[in-house]
Amino acid sequence: MRIRRLVLLVSILVLCLVLLTLQTRGRASGAADLVARITTPVQKTLSAIHRGAFGLWSTYLDWKNVRAENRRLRDENQRLRVDALAVSETAEENQRLRRMLELKARLPLNTLTGEIIAREWGGWVRSLTVNRGRADDVKRLTAVISPDGLVGRVVDVRPGAAVVQVLTDPTSTVGAHAVRTRTPGVVEGEPRGTIRFKYMARDGSALQPGDLVVTSGLGGLFPRGIPVGRVRAIDDRGSALFSFATLEPAVNFAKIDEVLLVTGDRMEDVTAYFQTGG
Amino acid sequence: MLALTIFGGGVAHATLAPALRIGDVAPDIPLIVVILLALRRGPEFGAIAGFAAGLLQDVAGGGLVGAQALTKAVLGFTLGVIGGRLRVTQPLVQVTGLVVLSIVEGILRFGILKIFHFPAPFGELMAYVVLPQALYNGFLGAALVLALAWADAQRHPAA
Numbered sequence: 001m002r003i004r005r006l007v008l009l010v011s012i013l014v015l016c017l018v019l020l021t022l023q024t025r026g027r028a029s030g031a032a033d034l035v036a037r038i039t040t041p042v043q044k045t046l047s048a049i050h051r052g053a054f055g056l057w058s059t060y061l062d063w064k065n066v067r068a069e070n071r072r073l074r075d076e077n078q079r080l081r082v083d084a085l086a087v088s089e090t091a092e093e094n095q096r097l098r099r100m101l102e103l104k105a106r107l108p109l110n111t112l113t114g115e116i117i118a119r120e121w122g123g124w125v126r127s128l129t130v131n132r133g134r135a136d137d138v139k140r141l142t143a144v145i146s147p148d149g150l151v152g153r154v155v156d157v158r159p160g161a162a163v164v165q166v167l168t169d170p171t172s173t174v175g176a177h178a179v180r181t182r183t184p185g186v187v188e189g190e191p192r193g194t195i196r197f198k199y200m201a202r203d204g205s206a207l208q209p210g211d212l213v214v215t216s217g218l219g220g221l222f223p224r225g226i227p228v229g230r231v232r233a234i235d236d237r238g239s240a241l242f243s244f245a246t247l248e249p250a251v252n253f254a255k256i257d258e259v260l261l262v263t264g265d266r267m268e269d270v271t272a273y274f275q276t277g278g
Numbered sequence: 279m280l281a282l283t284i285f286g287g288g289v290a291h292a293t294l295a296p297a298l299r300i301g302d303v304a305p306d307i308p309l310i311v312v313i314l315l316a317l318r319r320g321p322e323f324g325a326i327a328g329f330a331a332g333l334l335q336d337v338a339g340g341g342l343v344g345a346q347a348l349t350k351a352v353l354g355f356t357l358g359v360i361g362g363r364l365r366v367t368q369p370l371v372q373v374t375g376l377v378v379l380s381i382v383e384g385i386l387r388f389g390i391l392k393i394f395h396f397p398a399p400f401g402e403l404m405a406y407v408v409l410p411q412a413l414y415n416g417f418l419g420a421a422l423v424l425a426l427a428w429a430d431a432q433r434h435p436a437a
Binding site: 004017023 | 321322325326329342343344345347348351352355359390394
């Protein structure tokens with residue numbers, strides 16, 4: 001038994017040494033070639049299986065990771081969008097209120113801040129409802145302004161709210177003049193939601209697009225110098241008594257959220273207190 | 279069964295070992311297989327398994343054919359002879375044993391290759407190849423032994 005084991009070991013050793021010696025003497029080993037011929041195809045097959053299995057596994061892991069990451073990123077994206085909207089909204093509101101307060105502090109008038117709580121935007125009537133009413137001592141025909149210019153006037157006062165007729169209301173008329181040419185006239189609302197400046201042809205021949213039109217203060221309803229709009233186009237009626245200029249309103253009525261109600265009786269010229277940008 | 283195990287070990291070494299590589303160290307799977315077989319089946323089995331597995335590795339690796347066949351055959355035979363006198367059941371002993379045997383195999387292989395003018399210095403070879411691989415073999419082999427023992431226990435619950 002022991003001899004058989006030793007014979008086996010010695011045979012193996014001799015075989016190995018012969019193989020090694022043959023190779024170092026530059027003779028190709030036929031046995032090695034034979035072994036390689038058998039093992040190589042099997043190796044290739046198993047390698048392909050191994051690669052495939054690992055590839056499949058990595059694909060699964062990637063897919064799983066991507067799915068989880070995708071879900072996480074979606075949630076994060078949603079949250080960030082909401083946050084961004086909130087921040088943006090807050091920043092905008094902050095800016096609006098700041099402008100409003102700055103105007104309130106600047107103006108030599110008694111004013112009351114109001115928040116718009118409703119809008120009537122049909123063609124027949126164009127109005128805003130503010131959260132100031134009889135309890136706040138708001139009176140009918142009170143002028144309503146914003147940092148950009150004139151909004152309109154209060155036409156109806158209720159216990160906790162007031163209805164403001166905006167300039168674009170078809171029944172709205174405001175005494176105004178062009179700042180550069182001092183051309184007097186009337187700003188009227190139109191059913192299509194625009195405003196126009198109606199003036200006497202002989203007084204407004206020099207009127208140009210871009211000219212600023214402000215309240216005239218005549219009639220004692222609105223303080224003088226509140227921006228109403230800028231001339232967009234001039235409709236020269238030739239020999240007619242009146243000409244018309246289409247105005248771009250100073251205030252974007254659709255986007256306005258807060259206003260100032262002019263509550264006192266002081267009616268000073270406030271042209272210098274509005275930033276008209278030239 | 280023997281042929282399948284050895285052949286599978288050799289091929290697994292060529293295909294699976296690169297995937298199990300940690301840093302630049304890959305385990306010597308055929309050596310682990312030979313050691314386990316020799317301990318269980320005796321010197322003849324160990325010698326033949328070592329020779330076959332080593333030969334396959336030599337051919338697959340493209341080195342000197344016969345070097346690993348010789349070292350693994352000697353190792354398989356020796357372990358087969360002394361295996362019957364050892365009771366290697368503790369994982370710590372298994373890890374240590376596998377580490378030591380891997381080192382022995384490395385030294386033996388270095389000695390044989392040195393006869394055939396192998397150029398690498400012994401110190402570097404030991405530090406960067408033999409010792410890290412021996413450690414890896416130790417842990418992987420012990421894990422394999424434990425897995426086999428667990429499988430045995432599952433197959434024969436009464437024993």
